[in-house]
Amino acid sequence: MTLMTDPAAELAPRILAGERRALARAITLVESGRADHRAQATALLERLASAGKQALRIGLSGTPGVGKSTFIESFGMMLVRQGLKVAVLAVDPSSARSGGSILGDKTRMERLSREPNAFIRPSPSQAQLGGVARRTREAVSLCEAAGFDVVLIETVGVGQSETLVAEMTDLFILLMAPAGGDELQGVKRGIMEMADMILVNKADGDLKPAALRTMSDYAGALRLLRKRPQDPEGFPKAVAVSALAEEGLKAAWEDMGALTAWRRENGHFDRRRAEQARHWFETEVREGLLARLQSDPEIRAQMQALGSAVAEGQTAPAAAAAEMLAALQR
Amino acid sequence: MTLMTDPAAELAPRILAGERRALARAITLVESGRADHRAQATALLERLASAGKQALRIGLSGTPGVGKSTFIESFGMMLVRQGLKVAVLAVDPSSARSGGSILGDKTRMERLSREPNAFIRPSPSQAQLGGVARRTREAVSLCEAAGFDVVLIETVGVGQSETLVAEMTDLFILLMAPAGGDELQGVKRGIMEMADMILVNKADGDLKPAALRTMSDYAGALRLLRKRPQDPEGFPKAVAVSALAEEGLKAAWEDMGALTAWRRENGHFDRRRAEQARHWFETEVREGLLARLQSDPEIRAQMQALGSAVAEGQTAPAAAAAEMLAALQR
Numbered sequence: 001m002t003l004m005t006d007p008a009a010e011l012a013p014r015i016l017a018g019e020r021r022a023l024a025r026a027i028t029l030v031e032s033g034r035a036d037h038r039a040q041a042t043a044l045l046e047r048l049a050s051a052g053k054q055a056l057r058i059g060l061s062g063t064p065g066v067g068k069s070t071f072i073e074s075f076g077m078m079l080v081r082q083g084l085k086v087a088v089l090a091v092d093p094s095s096a097r098s099g100g101s102i103l104g105d106k107t108r109m110e111r112l113s114r115e116p117n118a119f120i121r122p123s124p125s126q127a128q129l130g131g132v133a134r135r136t137r138e139a140v141s142l143c144e145a146a147g148f149d150v151v152l153i154e155t156v157g158v159g160q161s162e163t164l165v166a167e168m169t170d171l172f173i174l175l176m177a178p179a180g181g182d183e184l185q186g187v188k189r190g191i192m193e194m195a196d197m198i199l200v201n202k203a204d205g206d207l208k209p210a211a212l213r214t215m216s217d218y219a220g221a222l223r224l225l226r227k228r229p230q231d232p233e234g235f236p237k238a239v240a241v242s243a244l245a246e247e248g249l250k251a252a253w254e255d256m257g258a259l260t261a262w263r264r265e266n267g268h269f270d271r272r273r274a275e276q277a278r279h280w281f282e283t284e285v286r287e288g289l290l291a292r293l294q295s296d297p298e299i300r301a302q303m304q305a306l307g308s309a310v311a312e313g314q315t316a317p318a319a320a321a322a323e324m325l326a327a328l329q330r
Numbered sequence: 331m332t333l334m335t336d337p338a339a340e341l342a343p344r345i346l347a348g349e350r351r352a353l354a355r356a357i358t359l360v361e362s363g364r365a366d367h368r369a370q371a372t373a374l375l376e377r378l379a380s381a382g383k384q385a386l387r388i389g390l391s392g393t394p395g396v397g398k399s400t401f402i403e404s405f406g407m408m409l410v411r412q413g414l415k416v417a418v419l420a421v422d423p424s425s426a427r428s429g430g431s432i433l434g435d436k437t438r439m440e441r442l443s444r445e446p447n448a449f450i451r452p453s454p455s456q457a458q459l460g461g462v463a464r465r466t467r468e469a470v471s472l473c474e475a476a477g478f479d480v481v482l483i484e485t486v487g488v489g490q491s492e493t494l495v496a497e498m499t500d501l502f503i504l505l506m507a508p509a510g511g512d513e514l515q516g517v518k519r520g521i522m523e524m525a526d527m528i529l530v531n532k533a534d535g536d537l538k539p540a541a542l543r544t545m546s547d548y549a550g551a552l553r554l555l556r557k558r559p560q561d562p563e564g565f566p567k568a569v570a571v572s573a574l575a576e577e578g579l580k581a582a583w584e585d586m587g588a589l590t591a592w593r594r595e596n597g598h599f600d601r602r603r604a605e606q607a608r609h610w611f612e613t614e615v616r617e618g619l620l621a622r623l624q625s626d627p628e629i630r631a632q633m634q635a636l637g638s639a640v641a642e643g644q645t646a647p648a649a650a651a652a653e654m655l656a657a658l659q660r
Contacts (some may be wrong), residue, residue: 039652046649138648274641281640284651285633289619289658303615310606310611318468319376321614322369328619 008043062175090123178210203240338373392505420453507542595606
């Protein structure tokens with residue numbers, strides 16, 4: 001990153017003007033682990049928040065092989081053709097281990113990546129899921145400030161990442177493949193309960209009958225779930241699409257629109273956003289408090305010393321903890 | 331609890347003298363959520379720690395129906411007959427919900443509860459697993475100071491409670507029932523890996539052949555696990571016992587003794603205790619830090635106010651969190 005004396009003052013107007021390079025730089029800034037970068041990122045986000053721009057935030061989850069890249073490419077292109085600006089981000093806690101990234105290869109979305117009204121940001125390698133979450137949340141805010149209408153957040157269908165993505169989006173979409181037999185794929189109940197829509201992809205060619213059957217299986221399973229107050233009649237919903245043949249995507253987008261409109265009218269949309277913002281604030285305070293134990297050299301040394309005294313039996317854990325907590329409060 | 335001007339000064343010598351009523355009172359003190367009680371409990375534990383008394387801490391896990399109560403009764407009676415003092419504690423995070431307690435009914439261990447050299451403490455209702463953990467750890471320390479030779483910590487075989495118990499004990503024992511078919515019961519791999527011994531109970535009467543078969547199934551499964559540095563040849567081990575017929579208990583106790591002696595000789599015993607103590611210290615510091623967000627009325631009010639500002643979109647989560655963290659550091 002080139003030297004900027006005051007990145008918040010410099011980048012803010014450029015981001016608000018929709019300048020992509022400024023957006024990319026700002027995302028690099030929020031991704032940085034350095035303390036001075038963090039302070040700059042916080043100042044920038046605060047400056048942009050007052051603009052109050054909003055995008056529709058859509059979380060998209062699906063295990064490898066369901067055709068997520070093809071779907072994002074086709075779905076994104078359809079939105080762009082409707083005159084909308086689309087940003088694509090990724091939450092991929094596995095990338096730290098594998099070294100790879102689910103969005104690392106932009107060639108997976110060749111057409112979309114060339115669109116001036118589309119912005120694709122690969123998931124960086126990062127060790128800790130908490131860090132990934134904050135980075136992504138803040139990248140979403142930056143994309144909103146830059147005037148994007150839709151922010152798609154892709155995640156692989158494993159572990160806690162779905163919950164994280166659901167906690168930062170307005171809609172949570174599950175992309176599935178046609179099932180081989182007459183059984184539902186092993187979707188965890190908890191993930192089904194988070195989904196606003198299930199899209200069964202690959203409803204084309206030989207797989208179409210299987211996709212339609214799978215879709216109606218999921219529709220049946222969704223009907224068995226308890227009705228959520230944030231859903232109008234008919235939601236959560238399962239539909240069949242073909243990302244490859246670009247079929248069913250418009251209808252799915254219209255469904256998303258209808259759901260969002262209903263939630264806006266009934267106050268659920270704003271309430272959810274408010275709850276999410278409060279949740280992220282509280283999470284950051286908790287993480288920040290705990291991070292001090294590691295980041296402050298003086299505190300860290302005291303933790304080490306007291307920990308060793310406890311390990312050697314010179315003092316009881318409770319007494320040592322009380323001493324440490326008193327020191328932290330000074 | 332009667333009024334004590336300085337419980338630490340009053341209770342400490344009585345506990346060290348092995349007075350059961352003082353022990354029971356001290357456990358009630360560590361269980362209390364009141365801030366003044368907490369300070370007294372910390373002072374008491376610190377005073378007792380310097381005595382440096384140790385018991386063998388044995389964790390015992392098993393799902394309902396495997397005969398845990400009968401086992402503790404028979405095993406405890408055998409230890410008492412050998413002249414040992416035995417304390418029995420419980421970690422039961424479910425008791426908060428169910429209102430019941432796995433050790434609530436002392437009639438489950440009628441003989442043992444009448445023994446002057448045995449001490450049984452039921453699990454109190456407590457909402458949070460973290461709180462249960464601290465309470466139990468501290469109760470273990472109190473029992474050690476009171477001169478008990480063996481502290482048995484019982485837990486139900488569900489969720490995180492096994493990990494907690496394993497983190498506060500020297501030996502972790504899994505009690506199992508004979509399996510119906512030729513398949514192993516659904517023991518999670520993680521729990522198998524924590525076990526130092528698997529005892530297959532009910533090796534009596536009609537169930538004896540099934541118990542022996544189950545025992546050898548587990549022995550085979552244990553051999554497939556990676557060898558741990560803290561285990562001598564032949565451990566972890568699966569054996570068959572009958573708590574009802576009081577068979578195999580002595581042999582199991584001798585196995586535990588051999589394992590413990592080996593670990594003491596090879597430094598594993600002390601190292602593990604030291605690691606556990608350090609772990610608990612660090613956990614208490616973290617929990618104490620986070621608890622301040624709730625317990626300090628001024629901090630709580632500021633969290634509320636900033637949280638509402640964030641929810642209403644007046645400030646960004648990151649900026650509000652930075653403000654809160656700065657206030658906490660003052």
